[in-house]
Amino acid sequence: MYGYSESKQEYLTRLRRIEGQIRGLQRMVENDNYCIDILTQVAASTRALQSVALGLLEQHLAHCVTQAVAEGGGSADAKVREASDAIARLVRS
Amino acid sequence: MYGYSESKQEYLTRLRRIEGQIRGLQRMVENDNYCIDILTQVAASTRALQSVALGLLEQHLAHCVTQAVAEGGGSADAKVREASDAIARLVRS
Amino acid sequence: MYGYSESKQEYLTRLRRIEGQIRGLQRMVENDNYCIDILTQVAASTRALQSVALGLLEQHLAHCVTQAVAEGGGSADAKVREASDAIARLVRS
Amino acid sequence: MYGYSESKQEYLTRLRRIEGQIRGLQRMVENDNYCIDILTQVAASTRALQSVALGLLEQHLAHCVTQAVAEGGGSADAKVREASDAIARLVRS
Numbered sequence: 001m002y003g004y005s006e007s008k009q010e011y012l013t014r015l016r017r018i019e020g021q022i023r024g025l026q027r028m029v030e031n032d033n034y035c036i037d038i039l040t041q042v043a044a045s046t047r048a049l050q051s052v053a054l055g056l057l058e059q060h061l062a063h064c065v066t067q068a069v070a071e072g073g074g075s076a077d078a079k080v081r082e083a084s085d086a087i088a089r090l091v092r093s
Numbered sequence: 094m095y096g097y098s099e100s101k102q103e104y105l106t107r108l109r110r111i112e113g114q115i116r117g118l119q120r121m122v123e124n125d126n127y128c129i130d131i132l133t134q135v136a137a138s139t140r141a142l143q144s145v146a147l148g149l150l151e152q153h154l155a156h157c158v159t160q161a162v163a164e165g166g167g168s169a170d171a172k173v174r175e176a177s178d179a180i181a182r183l184v185r186s
Numbered sequence: 187m188y189g190y191s192e193s194k195q196e197y198l199t200r201l202r203r204i205e206g207q208i209r210g211l212q213r214m215v216e217n218d219n220y221c222i223d224i225l226t227q228v229a230a231s232t233r234a235l236q237s238v239a240l241g242l243l244e245q246h247l248a249h250c251v252t253q254a255v256a257e258g259g260g261s262a263d264a265k266v267r268e269a270s271d272a273i274a275r276l277v278r279s
Numbered sequence: 280m281y282g283y284s285e286s287k288q289e290y291l292t293r294l295r296r297i298e299g300q301i302r303g304l305q306r307m308v309e310n311d312n313y314c315i316d317i318l319t320q321v322a323a324s325t326r327a328l329q330s331v332a333l334g335l336l337e338q339h340l341a342h343c344v345t346q347a348v349a350e351g352g353g354s355a356d357a358k359v360r361e362a363s364d365a366i367a368r369l370v371r372s
Contacts, residue, residue, distance in 0.1 A: 002128050015119045022112045029104050035095050035153040036179050042146045043182040046139055050186070050370055053135045058363035060128040061344070066355060069348040076345060084337035086129050089136040090370050091329055092278070093143070143277055151270035154251070159262060162255040169252060177244035184236055184276050185371070188314050201305045208298045215290050221281050221339040222365050228332045229368040232325055236372070239321045246314040272315050275322040279329070 003059030014052055021045045053090055057083070096152030107145055114138045146183050150176070189245030200238055207231045239276050243269070282338030293331055300324045332369050336362070 004011055022045060028038050061083060068079040097104060115138060121131050154176060161172040190197060208231060214224045246269060254265040283290055301324060307317050340362060347358040 002125060004122070004128060004131075005125060008122055008125075011122050012119055015115060015122065019112060019115045019119070022108060022115055026105055026108045026112070029097070029101060029108065032095060032098060032101075035097060035149050035157060036175055038097075039146055039149055039153075039179045040182065042142055042149070043179075043186040046142050046146075046183075046186045049135055049139050049142070053132055053139075054363065054367050054370060056128050056132055056135070057366060058359065060132075061340070061363060062356070062359045064128060065340070065344075066348050066359065069345050077341070080337065080341045080345065082129055084333065084340060086132045086136075087336060087366055087369075088333050089133065090139075090366075091333060093136040093139045147270065147274050147277060150273060151266065154247070154270060155263070155266045158247070158251075159255050159266065162252050170248070173244065173248045173252065177240065177247060180243060180273055180276075181240050183273075184240060188311060190308070190314060190317075191311060194308055194311075197308050198305055201301060201308065205298060205301045205305070208294060208301055212291055212294045212298070215283070215287055215294065218281060218284060218287075221283060221335050221343060222361055224283075225332055225335055225339075225365045226368065228328055228335070229365075229372045232328050232332075232369075232372045235321055235325050235328070239318055239325075242314050242318055242321070246318075250314060268315055272318045272322075275319065276325075279322040279325045 003061075003063030004056050007055070007059065011052065011055070014048070018045060018048050018052070021048065050090070057086065057090070060086075096154075096156030097149050100148070100152065104145065104148070107141070111138060111141050111145070114141065143183070150179065150183070153179075189247075189249030190242050193241070193245065197238065197241070200234070204231060204234050204238070207234065236276070243272065243276070246272075282340075282342030283335050286334070286338065290331065290334070293327070297324060297327050297331070300327065329369070336365065336369070339365075 021041065025038060025041055025045070028041065065076070065079045065083055069076040114134065118131060118134055118138070121134065158169070158172045158176055162169040207227065211224060211227055211231070214227065251262070251265045251269055255262040300320065304317060304320055304324070307320065344355070344358045344362055348355040
């Protein structure tokens, strides 16, 4: 069980909606839609993905990292470093 | 015909691959994969989407904006402003 | 003369304000301010820098790239590619 | 004392270097440097600022958030939410 497990259905719904947006992008390309309209839709999909990432991250901090700290031992440091690396990948992507 | 029209098949292939990545994310959530592994995959999908956007934008500048400038008249200014707004949405997303 | 030349004073004013924000960050660190307050200020400085970049870019497209296209010859392609590379650096930073 | 306190001198050095980069940008604008060269330097300053933010954030998680969790009580939840909001501001800036 991870931080996001209680919101699993919500994440699946959001990811299916993003999948629909990506299929919509394919239709726009197939139908020769205007470049700028496609770009607007790409930016919307990117933001939706980032929003999923921020939700997962908050629940990861609230559950997995918090639990590692509460249990003590050396694993808390490793969890904080791992989460920080994930944050860096998000900020730089 | 727009800037990306000659590379239409390439864009469709890339978007189908991104659609596959998003379905992969749904499987990861369904199978209770580790949050950090899901976040790594979200960052990869985001980068793939940004890469599609940058390709579309370059071809838009090289064809649509360039053509508006070559044709003269007032439409070049409007095209530059429209492209700049699209760039701002990408930089801020 | 470049695209931004007519707005030179405006850019200098904005960059001096950003310089002041960076000095403000140094004071916050020196005075042991709370990490989250420093992070809020870092995000504001980053956004101000991005806003300067987007302004420069729009004026670059409107003047330098447009002029290269109007002059014809091979330089327009090189200018579009150069601008696209600069946009990619902004989107990925 | 906060997470970054032990690395205070390092952060001050990095922020002074960024201040120098911003003054360099002012000189570039004053000297009518080429737009694309200015944009390259803006992207470098933005990345340097983001790098400072990621460092502060990791130390915040490792010290302030971890300490709140270890102390128990309701403050850990508030700290996690506050950190998540700061992460969202960074990802979206």
